[in-house]
Amino acid sequence: MNERFKRDLREERWQGLGVSEGHVLGRVLRIDNGSRQVYRALLDESEAARELDRFQSALKTARQQLLGIKEKAEKELGPEHAYIFDAHLLMLEDRKLREQVEGYITREKTNAEWALRVVADDLLAVYSSIEDDYLRARGSDIEDVAQRILSALTGDKPQYANLTRDAVIVSADLSPSAVAELDLQHAQAITTDAGGWTSHTAIIARGLGIPAVVGLRDLYRRTRTGDTIIVNSYEGEVVLHPSAETLEVYQRQVSSRTSAPAIVKSAPALEPTKTVDGISVVLRANVELPVEFEGVIKFGARGIGLYRSEFLLSREGVLLSEEEQCEAYLEVAQVAGSDGATIRLFDLGGEKIHSGFGNERNPALGLRAIRFGLRNEDILRTQVRAILRAAAKGRLDIVLPMVSDLADVRRARAIIDAERTLLTSEGREIGVVKVGAMIEVPSAVVLADSIAREVDFFSLGTNDLVQYMLAVDRGNDEVSDWFRSLHPAVLQSVVRVQEAAANASIPTVVCGEMASTPAYAVVLIGLGATDLSMTPAAIPRVARALAGIKCEDAKVISIMCLECSTADEVEQTVREQFLKRWPDLFHPGSLPAGKPA
């Protein structure tokens, strides 16, 4: 390499949020959503004629690409996320655009790139003056299409057609169209400067079992494609240009990390997971997007313990019709098979809802989840009808998100019962559907005994339970030190909820991200859980950890944890006990590290 272009490759570290587990070494592949510089060239008469042909064939190329992307998006993300490419296709074929660009080329005798830039900028200028915020933002779709034609004109291949095996995708923010276009299955890891736990990137990465770290602020502009990079999502850390020593540490850590091996590609045995002392544990899958369905089967899940139905909404918040929803739920039921799937009713609100809807000062405590459904009954009814109908052809249950007490349960059940009756009177076929409650609000924990008497099962949502129990916003970096899954208050809640369920003879499924970390899963088993639902890719490693321990030992550790008064004490206890009892199963790096008292 020319000396002039050599950069100072000093090791640099970034701290972000690990959203999908793994620790890998690879080479940076920068994915930009960026624009191309366009220059003006003046042409003579014959060149201008050729330029018109060039523009025509660029439109054709762009069209082919878009058709491919649309098909891929439909398959992997669902039709509700693919329709935007329909709009892009129409823009590409729009007479107005074509005529204006061709007119400009003929009149001004310039290259097609320049003509397109001028025309697109004119259109965008009209757009930027639109008063409606939402419609104004659609200008980005026009720019997307313009960029696609420009890259077709310059003959650029789509920049990420074929990923090398060691590619670590580094991006400022992955747009839905980039996600749809990428062959993410082949990526080694993904990092983005923006994003949080619930970003699309995070969800898809978890579904595919690809390590991912998000929220890295300025990593993207500090990298170049080909740079060496280490992504460690256990620590939420990214190391660019690792030094020889760092690489050595990495090799050591990876080879000794026995509890978090590479993803098992083959289908695991389908016999139930059992601890050494013979306690059976059911491991189910949490899913949201069609791209994750494959993982349910591949990783040997016993059905779908949590289907996050709000991902049926497009990014604009447009809802599918009853028919469309019915089809979607039927597909979920088919993927889940005889073990069935639990559909969580739309858990909308807060960060998930489109910004155009309402302006709540405190969305986490606002009109969301079942509250939103009870306020917007027609939406709730449509969803319930679709589920009841799909259940005629597959095993489906309903879980009510974020119930505070029996009032929420009774109102929701009344609506479900009414729709059941209505569908029957319409002569529609419906299935038997159990109705459960998500226990994730402190009031529901306190009142678990009475709620248990009027529902068919409990789903313990640990993510929100931690957030609400500890009053800590999980998306707020400033308070991340206070977000502790292994907090004694959380552990005591888990015990209390399971006891309430056992007294009422109903089952409990624990379905938060907590269950997907092997060490935490062992703690949950010790607290009495026997039914866990997690991101599909986590099932093999959790199964392996559980098969290597005695439930009796986990119980002893959990009792010690329940006696602790701080999260630090719990984490210290877990760390010491796990390393003492199961040194071969748990690497120190995979265990929580509370500050010593």
Next chain:
Amino acid sequence: MIEKRVTVTNRLGLHARAAARLVHSANRFQSTMRLQRVDDRVSADAKSILSVLMLAAARGTELSATAEGADEADAIAALAELFSNGFGEAEI
């Protein structure tokens, strides 16, 4: 030529998906079809998505739809139907 008043009823207005449906539908007819905002002179070719998007028709916008050609009656009926059912979008 036939004219009919229509109102945008879906929450998001004539956004990309709704506009795409509208343009798809309009392109099935031979007639020339236009949409004009009642409140000003801005008008659009209903067969061009860029043109339709430029109407910036948010929820509640009133439009005058016109069709001219052999199948103008069917064309206007199909268009009015799309507006009245909110482009098939149940709303959140």
